[in-house]
Amino acid sequence: MTEIVMSQTPPILHGPSEKERKYDRQLRLWAASGQAALESANILLVNSGAGTVGVETLKNLVLPGIGRSAIYDDETVTEADLGVNFFLEESSLGKSRSQNLTELLLELNPEVQGSWYPNEDIKSLESLLSSPSVFTVILYTNPIKPEYLSLLESYSQKHKTPLVAIHSAGFYSYFQINLPGAFPIVDTHPDETATTDLRLLAPWPELVGFAKDLTRDIDNLSDFEHGHLPYVVILLHYLEKWKADHGGSCPSTYKEKTEFRSIVQKAARTDNAEGGEENFDEAAAAVLKTLVVPSLPSGLKEVFEYEHAEPAEQKSGFWLIADAVKKFYEKHQSLPLPGKVPDMKAQSKVYIQLQNIYKAKARQDAAEILETVQATPGGEDIDPAEVDLFCKNAAFVKLINATGGKIKRADRLKEVAAQEAVSDEMAEMTLQPLSLLPIYLALQPTAHVSSGDKISADGILEGVAKLVPGAEENERVVQAAHEVARAEGGELHNVAALVGGMVAQELIKIVTKQYIPIDNTCVFDGINSRTQVLRL
Amino acid sequence: MATDAQVFPASEPARWTYLDKIRTRPGPFTNRDLFEGKNVAENMEKMKVLVIGAGGLGCEILKNLSMSGFKDIHVIDMDTIDLSNLNRQFLFRHADVGKSKAEVAANFVMKRVKGVKITPHNCMIQDFDEDFYMQFQFVVCGLDSIEARRWINATLVNMVDEEIEDSYKPLIDGGTEGFKGQARVILPTVTSCIECQLDMHAPRAAVPLCTLASIPRQPEHCIEWAHVIAWENEKPFPKLDNDDPAHINWLYQKALLRAMEFNISGVTYSLTQGVVKNIIPAIAATNSVIAAACCNEALKIASNCAPCLGFPDNNYMMYSGNDSIYTYTFKHEKKDDCPVCGNLARELAVDPAWTLQELIDSFAARPEAQLKKPSVRAEGRTLYMQFPPSLEQQTRPNLEKKLTDLGLEQGQEIGVTDPAFATVSFKFKLKFTKKT
Ligand SMILES: [Zn+2]
Numbered sequence: 017m018t019e020i021v022m023s024q025t026p027p028i029l030h031g032p033s034e035k036e037r038k039y040d041r042q043l044r045l046w047a048a049s050g051q052a053a054l055e056s057a058n059i060l061l062v063n064s065g066a067g068t069v070g071v072e073t074l075k076n077l078v079l080p081g082i083g084r085s086a087i088y089d090d091e092t093v094t095e096a097d098l099g100v101n102f103f104l105e106e107s108s109l110g111k112s113r114s115q116n117l118t119e120l121l122l123e124l125n126p127e128v129q130g131s132w133y134p135n136e137d138i139k140s141l142e143s144l145l146s147s148p149s150v151f152t153v154i155l156y157t158n159p160i161k162p163e164y165l166s167l168l169e170s171y172s173q174k175h176k177t178p179l180v181a182i183h184s185a186g187f188y189s190y191f192q193i194n195l196p197g198a199f200p201i202v203d204t205h206p207d208e209t210a211t212t213d214l215r216l217l218a219p220w221p222e223l224v225g226f227a228k229d230l231t232r233d234i235d236n237l238s239d240f241e242h243g244h245l246p247y248v249v250i251l252l253h254y255l256e257k258w259k260a261d262h263g264g265s266c267p268s269t270y271k272e273k274t275e276f277r278s279i280v281q282k283a284a285r286t287d288n289a290e291g292g293e294e295n296f297d298e299a300a301a302a303v304l305k306t307l308v309v310p311s312l313p314s315g316l317k318e319v320f321e322y323e324h325a326e327p328a329e330q331k332s333g334f335w336l337i338a339d340a341v342k343k344f345y346e347k348h349q350s351l352p353l354p355g356k357v358p359d360m361k362a363q364s365k366v367y368i369q370l371q372n373i374y375k376a377k378a379r380q381d382a383a384e385i386l387e388t389v390q391a392t393p394g395g396e397d398i399d400p401a402e403v404d405l406f407c408k409n410a411a412f413v414k415l416i417n418a419t420g421g422k423i424k425r426a427d428r429l430k431e432v433a434a435q436e437a438v439s440d441e442m443a444e445m446t447l448q449p450l451s452l453l454p455i456y457l458a459l460q461p462t463a464h465v466s467s468g469d470k471i472s473a474d475g476i477l478e479g480v481a482k483l484v485p486g487a488e489e490n491e492r493v494v495q496a497a498h499e500v501a502r503a504e505g506g507e508l509h510n511v512a513a514l515v516g517g518m519v520a521q522e523l524i525k526i527v528t529k530q531y532i533p534i535d536n537t538c539v540f541d542g543i544n545s546r547t548q549v550l551r552l
Numbered sequence: 553m554a555t556d557a558q559v560f561p562a563s564e565p566a567r568w569t570y571l572d573k574i575r576t577r578p579g580p581f582t583n584r585d586l587f588e589g590k591n592v593a594e595n596m597e598k599m600k601v602l603v604i605g606a607g608g609l610g611c612e613i614l615k616n617l618s619m620s621g622f623k624d625i626h627v628i629d630m631d632t633i634d635l636s637n638l639n640r641q642f643l644f645r646h647a648d649v650g651k652s653k654a655e656v657a658a659n660f661v662m663k664r665v666k667g668v669k670i671t672p673h674n675c676m677i678q679d680f681d682e683d684f685y686m687q688f689q690f691v692v693c694g695l696d697s698i699e700a701r702r703w704i705n706a707t708l709v710n711m712v713d714e715e716i717e718d719s720y721k722p723l724i725d726g727g728t729e730g731f732k733g734q735a736r737v738i739l740p741t742v743t744s745c746i747e748c749q750l751d752m753h754a755p756r757a758a759v760p761l762c763t764l765a766s767i768p769r770q771p772e773h774c775i776e777w778a779h780v781i782a783w784e785n786e787k788p789f790p791k792l793d794n795d796d797p798a799h800i801n802w803l804y805q806k807a808l809l810r811a812m813e814f815n816i817s818g819v820t821y822s823l824t825q826g827v828v829k830n831i832i833p834a835i836a837a838t839n840s841v842i843a844a845a846c847c848n849e850a851l852k853i854a855s856n857c858a859p860c861l862g863f864p865d866n867n868y869m870m871y872s873g874n875d876s877i878y879t880y881t882f883k884h885e886k887k888d889d890c891p892v893c894g895n896l897a898r899e900l901a902v903d904p905a906w907t908l909q910e911l912i913d914s915f916a917a918r919p920e921a922q923l924k925k926p927s928v929r930a931e932g933r934t935l936y937m938q939f940p941p942s943l944e945q946q947t948r949p950n951l952e953k954k955l956t957d958l959g960l961e962q963g964q965e966i967g968v969t970d971p972a973f974a975t976v977s978f979k980f981k982l983k984f985t986k987k988t
Pocket residue numbers: 744745746747748749887890891892893894
């Protein structure tokens with residue numbers, strides 16, 4: 017038989033294109049769809065201060081091929097720039113910083129378009145922001161002029177553009193992502209091991225029939241067949257027996273499950289050459305993980321319970337599909353089947369049959385949801401592929417920034433400061449690392465202090481007192497204020513590069529709508545080499 | 553806390569003004585017993601430092617060190633530039649494809665940053681001896697190979713001479729995979745070493761041969777079959793070259809036909825290449841994070857302007873960017889039975905019914921050993937030697953003998969060497985899993 021197949025016409029081979037080869041290592045992370053999203057993104061950096069962290073961010077976006085990048089920067093290049101910013105050179109001295117940065121960044125990838133401002137045509141940030149080109153994301157670095165910040169904030173509100181603030185001073189840094197509304201992600205890339213959903217407690221007729229056929233005469237199967245029963249089939253078989261002995265109910269408590277596990281383990285044949293059966297080992301190992309009554313995952317629950325801030329939002333593909341999935345869940349008390357079967361010891365043919373049974377059920381569930389979507393006004397044109405993706409990932413869908421701007425930022429900061437203070441008091445007992453909020457607090461008062469101007473630790477603490485009264489007394493805040501004062505607004509290249517890497521990762525996640533971005537502030541402590549994400 | 557303390561500027565004060573404010577003045581966390589601001593800039597300019605790897609991490613490390621005030625940097629890399637490097641290795645351009653990574657990277661940084669000298673070595677780390685490594689103040693590693701890491705780790709630990717302070721060479725090591733990575737500092741013989749931490753990087757479990765040969769279920773099984781079995785049987789080219797598209801194409805085609813035969817879907821050219829070359833996804837952003845975390849430690853080690861990882865406690869930072877951002881910075885404990893830096897023999901669970909061959913094969917798969925060409929000695933007797941050929945031939949008959957027939961007993965110590973770690977003898981203590 018092998019001969020016959022081998023003599024068929026070989027498939028047409030097309031190796032990867034030059035571009036696919038160049039981007040190979042990243043396409044393995046976000047695929048062609050992510051790459052396309054990246055290539056249609058248009059990003060603006062409003063650069064100020066020592067000016068490195070934003071540029072390091074752009075480097076990490078130009079390399080993977082972001083569509084367009086623009087830099088707005090008023091400064092001219094100084095000696096100090098050359099000591100911290102790698103994308104400037106001797107000949108840049110005294111010239112426009114935005115132009116020189118742009119030119120040296122664009123060298124990294126000829127496929128990226130870039131522009132710099134102010135230039136002869138567009139002389140101010142205001143006129144840049146009123147030009148017809150719409151930005152996908154805007155980054156700015158502190159210290160920023162207050163009037164620039166208000167221009168950016170109103171642009172961000174008007175165009176619903178994510179706005180990212182970055183501050184890097186000495187060993188300390190933070191960045192904060194302001195998303196224009198609730199930000200749902202479907203393609204969250206959960207760990208493979210987390211995604212197994214076999215529905216063993218609620219199998220559908222095709223699966224039940226398949227398992228029955230294979231185990232009807234289980235004791236008389238040859239050693240080979242017995243040793244190659246897929247563990248899914250083994251578990252279904254012994255679950256049936258268990259149910260017969262337990263009034264129709266499945267093992268539910270931990271004790272029952274371990275009892276069930278030893279029943280499965282003991283059913284393995286040991287009088288064979290190997291002295292055991294791998295497939296039964298796999299089955300026993302899967303008992304605790306797979307015999308779980310499904311509950312609604314927290315991410316999806318948040319989606320189901322979300323109240324739309326504005327009616328327009330409701331009409332997007334994501335929300336239409338989410339509504340249909342919710343209806344499906346209410347009707348069936350289960351989510352659409354993802355349809356993936358993990359690898360397990362089995363004969364090829366049997367495994368493929370099993371795989372097809374799961375795939376068919378997944379397709380059926382997705383078709384039901386698609387039908388609901390299409391029956392909803394506005395849902396006629398939804399791409400079935402979008403529905404499929406949602407169904408495959410339903411358990412891992414995530415909503416970022418769900419509470420949006422419902423609480424005023426100033427109040428939230430006080431609230432979080434109180435929480436962090438409490439958890440710091442317990443830190444010795446809980447063995448949790450100490451809060452990095454003091455770093456964020458100490459950087460805040462310098463958000464608009466230009467790099468040349470010194471600000472003392474006392475000056476910083478006065479600023480902290482205005483944000484969170486009482487925090488200026490906290491010893492760790494005092495230390496952080498001194499550390500910030502030591503930098504005098506200057507950047508360390510390493511810290512800028514490190515945070516530039518993190519911000520770039522986050523922007524890639526936001527632009528590709530893959531993986532899960534932070535919600536919403538990340539603080540980095542370069543003295544202890546660690547981060548903390550806070551919702552501020 | 554004297555934030556008004558004096559700044560001691562470097563040779564070009566205006567250029568390094570931001571850096572000097574930090575590295576020459578103490579902050580609230582600076583250890584005053586170790587720190588002397590006055591000499592920092594000058595000392596750092598004189599330090600000779602070594603970078604291993606000029607790839608994704610290496611390019612970033614060279615940039616970061618030269619932007620941190622180091623002026624005498626050596627870099628070792630034997631690789632040449634490939635098109636697939638250009639999405640992250642930002643010191644290379646399309647026209648550089650095929651040239652030496654070490655040389656192109658060194659030249660680029662020297663051209664960009666005035667006053668820095670970078671000496672490239674287009675060769676393997678194993679080409680140098682201890683005298684070479686002794687000249688550096690510390691080593692920063694950006695490698696994708698666990699073997700090379702273990703070799704340099706063992707070499708640096710071995711170089712420690714308690715009498716000579718200058719023989720302690722800190723090793724700063726970074727690694728990435730996709731959105732994840734880690735940065736760690738190893739102070740040889742003081743902190744846990746790479747060998748102590750080996751089980752944190754367990755090798756991927758191999759697919760059993762019988763699955764490949766007779767019951768494939770996944771596209772990867774078909775590709776491995778083409779790679780391991782079909783290639784050996786048919787030898788379409790004299791030697792498999794993973795970088796030759798014609799070779800990958802041949803494997804792809806074989807794998808695809810096998811997948812069709814078994815109704816398995818999902819074999820693609822890209823997957824074939826990924827499986828055969830064991831490709832790890834890599835992006836600029838993660839390299840930027842990890843390389844900078846390493847160089848941040850380098851600056852702290854060189855200047856003492858802030859405490860570094862490894863001293864006194866935490867020595868390891870794990871980073872993950874898949875789901876939000878999560879870092880875990882902790883102390884990885886030194887192991888007394890570490891074959892490189894410990895002095896106790898490590899327990900080794902073995903079945904006494906095994907043959908010596910089975911014992912030797914097991915070393916490759918054990919997360920705590922990962923030795924591919926082990927030679928074994930016990931109580932001064934050579935049980936099996938891989939090299940030289942004459943000794944191999946002489947000891948080969950032992951491979952078929954059972955451990956107990958070779959006189960090995962419960963609790964016995966054996967010594968294992970491997971050509972990948974010339975200087976190290978791994979000590980193991982046998983622990984029988986069954987009664988003899
Ligand atoms: Zn060790």
